[in-house]
Amino acid sequence: MRSIDTSRSIAISSPKNVPNEQPPADPPVAPARSALMARVGPRDTLPEMVVRRLLHAMGNRFRLHRRDLPGTPDIVLPGARKAIFVHGCFWHRHPGCPKATTPKTRREFWREKFDRNVERDRRKEVELRQAGWDVLTIWECETRDTVALEKNLRDWLASSIPKEARLPVG
Structure with missing residues (x-):
């Protein structure tokens, strides 16, 4: 085991009379809030499990979290070239949904974060469609x-994208 020599320290000083160019740091996040946010995972969420159980009950077999596809879709039906994203209304800003609220503290931080999420979601969906995938x-x-969800899934699965828009599976 390596030990770290803490007896030596480097003093970093800034020149006097030079304005600090950095914006003020955000206040520290409360430990309870940090623990809550740390439990939010990217996969196997309750909404995702609901969709997976429905698809399985309908006789569909699928792959999960294909990292070789843009955006790492939550559920992929490779034979049909269909990909499903299960988005949380809060994180991905579901338009018109009461769950898509913005926290009252650090509003600018959250606005920028949500804007990045929405832009990334849009970009990854476009990339998948350009590669010949049908995205839901x-x-x-x-x-x-x-x-209602089962009906929407059945309708979507019954639809197909034109063969000329598909790229070979592989």
Whole structure:
């Protein structure tokens, strides 16, 4: 085991009378909030599990989190060239949804973060479609009504994209 020599320290000083160009640091995040946010995972979320169970019950087999595809879709049906993103309404800003609120503190930080998320989602969906994939986004709030969700999934799975728009699977 290597030990770190803490007896030596480097003093970093800034020249006097030079204005600090850095913006003020955000206040520290409360430990309880940090623990809550750390538990939010990118996969196997409750809404995703609802969609997976429905698809499986409908007789569909799929792959999860294909990292070789743009955006790493949550659910992929490779034979049909269909990809599903299951988005949380808060993180991905579901338009018109009451869950898509903005925290009252650090509003600029959150606005920038949400804008980046929405832009990345749009960009990755475009990349998938250009590669010949059919893409469906299911919002967290849509997973509460499983009857309507199953109907939407059946309709989407029954539709197909034109053969000329598809690229070879591989």
